[in-house]
Structures are given as C-alpha cells and as structure tokens.
Amino acid sequence: MTGEKTEFKWVGTRAIRPDGHDKVTGRAKFGSDFALPGMLQGRVLRSPHAHARIRSIDTSAAEALPGVKGVITSADFADQPAELAAAGEALVNYRDMVRNVMAREKVLYDGHAVAAVAATSAEIAEAALELISVDYEVLDHVIDVDLAMEPGAPILDEELEPAGMEASGPTNIAKRVDFDLGDVEEGFAKAEVVLERSYTTAAVHQGYIEPHAAVASVSEDGQAQIWCCTQGQFMVRAYTARLCGMETSQIRVTPSEIGGGFGGKTVVYLEPLATALSRKTGRPVKMIMSREEVFRASGPTSAGSMTYRIGATRNGVITAFEGTIRLEAGAFPGSPVQPACMCAVAPYDIKNVRLTGYDVVVNRPKVAAYRAPGAPISAFGAESIIDELAKELGFDPLQLRLKNAAKQGTKAAYGPTFRRIGYEETVEQAIASEHYSAPLGPNQGRGVASGFWFNIGGESAATVNINEDGTAVVVSGNPDIGGSRASLALMAAEELGIDYTKVRPIIGDTSSVGYNFLTGGSRVTFATGLAVVEAARDAVRQMCERAAKIWEVESDGVIWRDGHAVPASSNVGDFEPLSLADIAAQSPKTGGPICGHNAQNVQGAGPGFATHICDVEVDPETGRVTILRYTAVQDVGRAIHPSYVEGQIQGGAVQGIGWALNEEYIYNERGQLENPGFLDYRIPVASDLPMIETVVVEVPNDRHPYGVRGVGEVPIVPPMAAVANAIENATGVRMEHLPMSPPRLLAALDAARLPEAAE
Amino acid sequence: MAKHHVTTTINGEPVEFLCSTRQTLLDVLRDELNLTGSKEGCASGDCGACSVMLDGRLVCSCLVLGAEAEGKSVETIEGMAEGDRLHPLQQNFLEDAALQCGICTPGFLVAAKALLERNPDPTETEVRYWLAGNLCRCTGYDKIIRAVMRTAAEVRGEAS
Numbered sequence: 081m082t083g084e085k086t087e088f089k090w091v092g093t094r095a096i097r098p099d100g101h102d103k104v105t106g107r108a109k110f111g112s113d114f115a116l117p118g119m120l121q122g123r124v125l126r127s128p129h130a131h132a133r134i135r136s137i138d139t140s141a142a143e144a145l146p147g148v149k150g151v152i153t154s155a156d157f158a159d160q161p162a163e164l165a166a167a168g169e170a171l172v173n174y175r176d177m178v179r180n181v182m183a184r185e186k187v188l189y190d191g192h193a194v195a196a197v198a199a200t201s202a203e204i205a206e207a208a209l210e211l212i213s214v215d216y217e218v219l220d221h222v223i224d225v226d227l228a229m230e231p232g233a234p235i236l237d238e239e240l241e242p243a244g245m246e247a248s249g250p251t252n253i254a255k256r257v258d259f260d261l262g263d264v265e266e267g268f269a270k271a272e273v274v275l276e277r278s279y280t281t282a283a284v285h286q287g288y289i290e291p292h293a294a295v296a297s298v299s300e301d302g303q304a305q306i307w308c309c310t311q312g313q314f315m316v317r318a319y320t321a322r323l324c325g326m327e328t329s330q331i332r333v334t335p336s337e338i339g340g341g342f343g344g345k346t347v348v349y350l351e352p353l354a355t356a357l358s359r360k361t362g363r364p365v366k367m368i369m370s371r372e373e374v375f376r377a378s379g380p381t382s383a384g385s386m387t388y389r390i391g392a393t394r395n396g397v398i399t400a401f402e403g404t405i406r407l408e409a410g411a412f413p414g415s416p417v418q419p420a421c422m423c424a425v426a427p428y429d430i431k432n433v434r435l436t437g438y439d440v441v442v443n444r445p446k447v448a449a450y451r452a453p454g455a456p457i458s459a460f461g462a463e464s465i466i467d468e469l470a471k472e473l474g475f476d477p478l479q480l481r482l483k484n485a486a487k488q489g490t491k492a493a494y495g496p497t498f499r500r501i502g503y504e505e506t507v508e509q510a511i512a513s514e515h516y517s518a519p520l521g522p523n524q525g526r527g528v529a530s531g532f533w534f535n536i537g538g539e540s541a542a543t544v545n546i547n548e549d550g551t552a553v554v555v556s557g558n559p560d561i562g563g564s565r566a567s568l569a570l571m572a573a574e575e576l577g578i579d580y581t582k583v584r585p586i587i588g589d590t591s592s593v594g595y596n597f598l599t600g601g602s603r604v605t606f607a608t609g610l611a612v613v614e615a616a617r618d619a620v621r622q623m624c625e626r627a628a629k630i631w632e633v634e635s636d637g638v639i640w641r642d643g644h645a646v647p648a649s650s651n652v653g654d655f656e657p658l659s660l661a662d663i664a665a666q667s668p669k670t671g672g673p674i675c676g677h678n679a680q681n682v683q684g685a686g687p688g689f690a691t692h693i694c695d696v697e698v699d700p701e702t703g704r705v706t707i708l709r710y711t712a713v714q715d716v717g718r719a720i721h722p723s724y725v726e727g728q729i730q731g732g733a734v735q736g737i738g739w740a741l742n743e744e745y746i747y748n749e750r751g752q753l754e755n756p757g758f759l760d761y762r763i764p765v766a767s768d769l770p771m772i773e774t775v776v777v778e779v780p781n782d783r784h785p786y787g788v789r790g791v792g793e794v795p796i797v798p799p800m801a802a803v804a805n806a807i808e809n810a811t812g813v814r815m816e817h818l819p820m821s822p823p824r825l826l827a828a829l830d831a832a833r834l835p836e837a838a839e
Numbered sequence: 840m841a842k843h844h845v846t847t848t849i850n851g852e853p854v855e856f857l858c859s860t861r862q863t864l865l866d867v868l869r870d871e872l873n874l875t876g877s878k879e880g881c882a883s884g885d886c887g888a889c890s891v892m893l894d895g896r897l898v899c900s901c902l903v904l905g906a907e908a909e910g911k912s913v914e915t916i917e918g919m920a921e922g923d924r925l926h927p928l929q930q931n932f933l934e935d936a937a938l939q940c941g942i943c944t945p946g947f948l949v950a951a952k953a954l955l956e957r958n959p960d961p962t963e964t965e966v967r968y969w970l971a972g973n974l975c976r977c978t979g980y981d982k983i984i985r986a987v988m989r990t991a992a993e994v995r996g997e998a999s
Contacts, residue, residue, distance in 0.1 A: 096933045103941030104929040106876015106916035113875040204859070287976045289880040289888055289944040339878070339942025340976050371881040390872055562939035562977055723936035727978055729998075731939065734979030758885035758974060766980040768972040 090573040093788055096721045097566040098585055099337070111293030111309025112368045119295065119822040120149055120198040121352075122357050122367035123205035125212050127187035127194055131221035131234060131753025132702040134183060134214060136196065141211040142197060145755025147204035150361040151193045151212070152353065154184040158325055162239075165322075176412035178323055180446050181352050187216070188411035189443050190752045191376025193349075196441045198357040198365045205214070205221055211521075221443040221751040222475075225408045227254040234412065254413030255439040259421050262494040267400025267432030269332045271391025275365050279461035281800070281818040282744035283383040283408065285451050287735070287763045291374045296354035297364035302326065304355055306333045311345040311559055312598025319592045323352040324359070331355075335559045342735070343449030344379040346600050353821045359625050366491035375756035381450035382407040382415045382747060388465050396475050398466075398484045401425050404671060405458050407439060415439045419534070420454030422494035423797070424462045426532035426645035427503050427689055428484045433493035443751050450599060452533040452733060456739065456800060460818065463529035463801030468814070469707040477528050478516070478691070482507045489794040502715025502779030503689035506530070507774050510691045515711045523698050525709065525810025531797025532693045535790030536601030537682035540611035541594025544572060544619045546674040550661025552576055552619075555587040556608050558597030562731075562792065564604040565726035568612045570720055571786060575616035577643025578660055594679045602790030605720055606781070607638055607682035613785050619676030625662045626670040630663075631655050684783025688794040690714040692733065694802040700811045703826030705741055705807060707768070713775040717789030722776065729795045730772040737765045738783020744819050846917045847908040848849045849874070850918025858905035865889045866937035868915060880974065887973030889897035890946040891915045897953040899972075916945035919952065927990045928952055937986035939977035947973050959995055963988060 102108040133217045139151040160174035176185070184191045195212050195650055199205035218236040233496040235250040244254040263356045266276060294308035304326065310316050313333040321328045338345060350367040357365040369378065388403040403424060408416035417437035424435060470477040485504045491497045510516055510528065520526060543555040558564060565585040573580040597610060620640045627645030628635040637652035638645050644657035667674050712729045719725040742762045755761045780787025798820060808814045813828045841886070849872070849973040858867050863882075868874040868891070877900055880886035891900045892914035893907075895898040919926045928951050931937070947970065950960040952963060954969045966987050967980070975983060 082862065094934075094936070097936070099941075100933040100938070101925070103938055103944050104925065104932050104948060105920055106874070106945045108877070108941055112879065113869075141921075280868050288940075288977055289886055289974055290878070290940070290943075291880070337942075339880075340940045342976070369880075371883065371886075432992075556989060563936070722940070723938075723982070727936055727939055727982060730979035730981045731977045735976065757883055759883065763974060763976060764979075765971040765974065766967040766984065767969070769980055771984070772979045773980045 081592055082415065088574055091720050092722065093570065094568060094721065095566060095580050097563055098235055098569055099560065099565055103731045110290055111341050114295050114307045114336060114747045115117050115366065116295060116297060116364040119364040119366050120200060120361060121202040121205050122196055122198045122354055122365045123202065123209055124193045124353065124373065125195040125209045126181065126373065127190060127192040129187055129216055129751065130190050130249055131219040131236070132187050132216040134186060135217055136215045137195060138213040139195060141206040145204065145208050145211060147200040148197060148208045149200065149363060150198045150357050151195060152356050154182045156356050156360070157182055157323055174322055177319065181323065181349060182414055187446050191373065191445060192411070193377065196353045198358060198361050208737045211254040220514050222252070223442055223444060223747050223751055225383055225406050225440050225442060228440050229406065229438065230692045238441065240441065246555050252441045253438050254409060254441055257418050257434065257437040259419055259435045259493055261491065262432035264400045264402050264432045264434040264517050264704045268391045270393065270399040272390045273469065274389065274467055275468055276389040277468065277816065279464060279816045281384045281457045281460055283380045283444060284739050284743040285375055285380040285761065286342040286344035286403045288340025288342060288344055290379060291369040291371060292345070292350055293368040294350040294354045295364060295366045296358045298355060298359040300362070300375050302330055304331045306331065306351055308333065308351055309336050309338045309345060311341045311561065311600055312558065312759050313559070313590050314595050315346065315598045316351050318349055319348045320351050320355050324355050324365065331485055332589055332591045335587060337560045338561055341561055342451045343453060343600060346449050346598050349378055360793065361585055365792045371758065372756040374812055375761060376753050377445055378444065379448045379450065381453065382409065382447050382457065383485070384420070384640065386458060386461045388461050390469055392469055392473060392678045394473065396473055396480050396483045398428060398430050401430050402434045405435065407437070407454065407457065407580050408447065409439050410444045412446045413439055413441060415447055416449070416454030418457040423455035423532050424458035425531045426492055426494065429486045429490040430484065430493065435493065442751060448634045451735065451796040455531065455533055456736060459531050460800040460804070461798045463798065464804050467527070467801065467805040479508055479509050481530055498687065500779060500782060501687055501689060505777045505779055506689050506691040506713045506715055509713045509777055510693055513693065513711055513775065515709060515773065516695050520695065523700060523810055525696055525808065527802045527805025527807045527809055528691065529798035529801035529805060530689065531794050533602065533688050533797060534683040534713060535606060535688050536560060536598035537541060537607040537685045538601065538603055539681050540596050540608040541679035542608060542611040542615040543593065543613040544612065544676040546619055546623070546660065546664050548664055548667065550578070550659065550664045551582040552578065553587045554583060555593050555610060556585065557588050557593040558599045558604045558608050559587060561599050563721060564727060566724060567605045567720040568609055571609055571613050572616045575613055575620065576660060577640065602688065602792045603685065606685055606788045606790045609788055610682050610784060611678045611680060614678035615676040617676070618678060621659065621678065622674050626663050626667065627658045630658065630666065634757040686717050686781030686789035688715060688784065688791065690794040692723050692797055692798040692802045694799070694806045696803060696806040696810055698807060698825070699828060703822040703827065703829055705803070707737060707770055711775065712795055713777060714790045714794055715779050715789065716779040717781040717784065718778050718787035719776050720788060721787060725776060725791050726774045729774045732792065733741065733799050734764050734797025735767060735797045737803060739799040740803040740818060740820055742819050742821055843906045845906055845909045846909065848912040850914055858877045860906065863901050863909055864903040864905050865900040866898060874915055874917050878942055878945060881943070887950060888943050888946040890949040890973065892949065892953060916919065916949055919948060926952065928987065929995060931990045933987040935982050935986040935989065939981040943973060943975045945976055947975065947983055955991055955994060960990060961991060
C-alpha cells in the first residue's frame, strides 16, 4: 500500500451492506418485480430486417383483438429536431432517440421497435403482435465498420452530415475526432524501431442478468409515475418527458433495485413506450424485455477497427504514437470513439501522439455505454503493440511500461497535465508481485497490460436528515449498482461520528431528492459521496449551532468530535459534551429539524490506472485458452469499502476476459443476430475462471475528502491485451482480432504450424 | 382454455393455484403467488436466476411448467432463512460481499445450498462446476466461490 494511511473508524471497513438482507432473502424489488392493480402487459413488435423502409403499418386487426387496450407506433410520438441537447453531462440527439425507441421512416437494425401493444395479458399482447402488418421495402444493409466506410456502402441516413470533416456525398461516417500532441513526424524520425499493426474487436453486450423492465401509470390529469430498473431516474424523467411531450414535474420516476447495468441502463427503451401506452389506455402498463430483445435491441458496445504505429529508441523510450480508430455507433451516431482515442495511450508519457477517430453508423442496435466506454477497445490494440515493442527491444514488458509511465506533471495526449496519479505504483506492485515471477509450464504463457479511465464527477445532491432518536437517514439519487449505499453510509457515519448501523442510506425518486446525474463514470462513491460528506458536514454545523444555543455561547465556540459537540477550548466554558442523540432530542426547542443538504456539480475526479497480469494455458489441439491465474493491480485512491472495491476489480477483469475469449455478436447474411441468448452468446461462467487476485493501491485523490478516485471502470480496460499477450507468450502466435475463441486461435495456430510442417 | 388447478407444497406450506397450460413454474411463483425472489434472466435455462428445488432436485423454474408442481414440494429463496435467522450461506454471502447487484443471488444461494446438502466437502473445482449454470456478471465469481467454500467448512465444523 502507498499513500497516506489515516485512521478511520468506518471508512475502509468491510461492513455489511445496508441493502444486503433484502437481497439474500428474495425481498429486494427489481425492475420486473413491481405490479399495480389493473395493470396491462405491454409487448413490442420488432423488425426482422437489418435495414428496410417502412411503407405502412396496419394495426387494425391487433386493435380488434379482445383484450387489446391500445397499440402505438411512431405516429404516437412527435418528431424531434436534430440538435444536440445537454442531458446531465451527456449530449443527446432527440431526433435519433425518438427514432430508436420507435422506428419512423426506416428500420435500421434487426430488433428495432416498430409498434407496441398493451393488453390484459402477456399472451394476448403477444398474439396481437402477430396481427400487426408492416409493409417493408427491404434495403441493402451493412454490419461491419470498415465496409460501412467504403464508397458505395449502403447508407443508413441520407441526411447525415459528418462532424469534424468534409464529406463529398452521403456517408455513414458521423464524426471525425483528432487529438494531437507534439510532432509525430519528428517523433518517428527519432525512433530506431517502428512497428505498425492493425487490430479489430467484436461488438459485445453488457450482459446484465436483469432484462430491462418498466411500469408506467399516467393519470387523467396527465401526471405520470414510472417504476423501472435504470442507472439514472433523472435521465429517465428527462428523456420520457421530452419524447412524450410532458413537463418533468409531471413525471415521478422511482428506480427499483437494479440487476446490473454496466452502462447499458443509461438510456431509455421501454419507459417512453409504457408511458405512451398508459396514457392511451388509462391503465398502468408493465413492459419487460425478453433476453432475446435485450441482445437484439439494447446495448451493446461498439465493434472496433484500428491501425497503430509506434516508434521507440533502442533504450526503450517511446518517441511517437500514431493511430486511427474506427468504431461502430450502431444505427445512430454516438460511438465512444472520443474516449477511445483519449484513453489509448494515456498511461504513457509520450511526447508525440496523433490519434484520429471515426464514429460510423451501421445496421446494428445503437450502442450504449459499457464500462469505460471505448477504452477497452483502443487499449487492446495499444497494449498489444507495446508488448510487441517490448519483445522487439528485448525489454521486460512491465519495465518498458515503467520507463514510459505517465506521472504527476505528464501532459496527456488528450489535453490535461496529470496531478498526482498512481500509474507507476501499479506497475511497480505488479513487478514486485509473487505472481509475476512464478514459474510457468508447457503451453503456458504470461501477459501483462495496463489501462486508464478518467472517472467523472457531475451533478449530485444529497440530504442527511438527523432523526429525533439520534440516528440518520442519507438520501441520495443514484441507483446502487454494486454497493454504493454501503460506501455512502460509511462516509456519513465517519463524518457524523455515529455507528454505521445508525445511518440508513436510501435512494430517492426524482421528486424526493435534488437532481443527480446517473450512476456511471465510476462517479457515485466519488461525486455523490462528496455531496453526502458535505451534507453531513452541513448537519454537523447545524448541530454545533444547536449546542452553542443550549450552552449560550458563540457558535464558533463549538466543534464536533467523535459524534459529540464539545467546547472548542476551555475559554468557551466547561460543558459536558452533547451527543448527536442529545442534540437531536432537543431539536424541537432549539430550532426544529436538523437536515444537512448539499448540491453541486462535482469536479476533480481522479484518473484511475490499472495493471493486470494474466497466465494462460493454450490447448494446442483445440485452441482453447484456460485462464490459470489472474492478478489485477489498481490505484483506487482510497477504498471506502475494500470488499466492494475488490469486487468491482474482479468483475471488470472477468468481463474483459469474456470480451477477450468468447463474446461476440454473430450476424447472418441478412443482418439478423444469430446468437441472442446466453447459450450462444457465452459470458464467462464460474468453471471458466480462477480466483481473481487483487492488489489495491491507494494514492489518494487530493480533491476528495477521503481520497476516492472511482473504481468500477478501469478494470475492464487491460484484460483483452493481457490475455492476447499471454497467448503470444505461450504459443508465439499474435492474435490481432477479438474474440480469441477456440476456432480462431486454432486457425492461427495451424497457420503458424504449416510452415514448420512443410520444412 | 380452462386453467389447471394445482395442489402443491411451497416452502413447507400447502398451496393451491390456478395456471394456464403454458405458464411456467417461474411465472406462477412470480405472477400468481407473488414470490418474486426467483428471477427471470433468460427464460431458457441458461442463467440459473430462477433456481428452485423441486422434490429435492435443483431445477430452473423457467423450464418447469406450473402444472408439473402438482403433488410436489417446491423450495424457493423465500424459504431459505428460518424465521429471522439467515441460512449460513446467506450470512456468509453478506459478510464476504458475494453479491453486487443481487439479481443472481437468490439463484446462487438455492444452487449452493443444494450442493452443500449433496456434498458437504466440495473442492473449489467442484463448486465452480456445480455453479456453472448460474450466471453472475458483476462479481467475477471470486467472492461467491469463497463464500460457499467458507460455509462448507463452517458447516463441517472446521475453523475458516
């Protein structure tokens, strides 16, 4: 461990999470567990075509089916202008969003919603879907990012005007981004070794186990309530209000417990449909996606294609890095190509960098955020070519990384100059680990890779209510996706000086707590945590004032220590300390309720870095890769709840292993997804894996009272290259395409063996 | 079509319900009996979130018809704690942070309990293969496996 270690009573302990008992007993209510009397069931008709013009939709037969109460199509949603609007920190184009939740002129991917039905039972709703007649003019489609950029490719949107570049005619390129640092020509001129390589990655799904679900109830006066599983209740409110033409004050969104999201629940799919159906029928409407719908119509993240060139001196100084990254956006613009470019070589101090990114539309579902969006894709290539460079130079791969490591004062290619960061420490800890020098057997290999993610702050509001019996309630507004309530309560207990079990954290609905940007960007423990700490300090300030009133002294004569108001010095007077419970009990006669508040747009997120070590064994007969051992080292700033910090690291690493070895979207020649289920889209299972060892490095973020940086996203960045580098180390075969599934690896092994056999 | 009248036992209590022919046991538990602790993650038997015991056998309740519960005994997550006392697996899942979002947790607990009843001293590999039919996307399985192994040791009376 590095960094300042201060003694805390609660921060850094492994307390039992406040929502835990409900989750081990089946009591916790998730998205699909909610029901209302008189509720209808809603179902969505989805396009069987990857690309087609909608000539007409006839819903009359469906509407005539007994039990059907309402049918909606795009005609039930007003069109939206093509403009980028701010929604929290995100920029959204409502023209695209209204088309994604319900296709208008065209369907743009297999699974695109074209109509929805509400009926008295799910069976009737499903039968009604069969009765809706859609007349399609099927068009040529394009699935692959590189093909979509070629001249003559089928065009998804004739009106698309690319940003950041000129286009001579219709194009699928939605945006070009450029990042420049120094002078790459000069950098390559100084290089003694130059490598150029190309890599591709497959589209993968976030793979949360809980399908999307929502219940909406619109009353006759136009007020709506929505219960849904989402990463952001305020996001659902804003988007639904816009798409359904309502004011935000008319909509109250209550987030359920959320069964995983990983970025995939930062957008709306069902909520506007359920709201429109409820408004049309006058009844509450429940909608749940099937697993097949989740795969066909939600998420995924981009497939990517990239070309990189790297130059270095013989003594291991990387002098230049140049690259082009092309990411699929899916049916509408908005791939994470910008962060992909920004993160690609962020762990390194390279003086000359040029990166160009393209955001490209294709006939696949519109991508959604997925854990460190874009970074795992660009890092797969970057960390692979750096591994090749190490081999070329005769360097240990971690020593090469350490020699070029970004540190405090390094100017990153994407703009900022780093404050105190912990990247070097992660490499040093990896080198020092027992794992890194452990022996390997035949067909076994070891790979390493590093990763970076910004982490974000954003709008957060929190309230700390002091109860009359000396306990406290923390109200915040971010769905708890992996233990954040525990970390918020630990920090509040630390500030208030009371027992953790006396602090109950709850997540407010949109009408009971101030605006909070959604759960994402590894922001909750950092940013909402900061708001909770400030709200607790506001409550403490009020309690000190109450004590001053009771003692009849000046309020600056009272300080807070160990959960008690005490005189600041003996000059103030000799008073028995007043506990939080004492002050709470007297609150009616000292000024009324004690409620601490804080609301701010939090700045100062601390960048996160990680370095992973992976051992594999490759079966030369089948191409199957077994992960033998895995260690993830990460700078987290400060681990507020170490178990959930480790859990984030372990879970992220395993998602990355799945991305590396198995996961991909498989389309047939008609552009239909062929593996929309967990049997054929294979996420890692328990028997695929070893324990995931974690090394938690703590280099505190000086812009958070407890040093928090954010944890959840960095761990998915290094694994794909770590696995690829381990496979190369085991077999001598370099895999440049994901996934490195048995058939692909076997083909590569066979290709490498053929020349040997011929000799 | 007329509904089926089914008489069964759920978590030790006699229960009667009506269900259509196509309703699964999971549908019945969740929609008719309000036992929403069993979760639907896939409806195809791939994720294990709906795991229940049916006459002492671990099954995916999404692959069993409601009508098949006639005369049988069903145990769900709601019956795992005894009164206000958690099952040791439930307690250790909490202490070891073996859940993040919690959607897969009921299925894992039901499946792990079935394992320990059959094999009180499983190896790590046996635990991993037994639980391979339960998908978790949050934890990477590490803390789940550790919680199950620790519980097995405790139940055997060994210090953990």
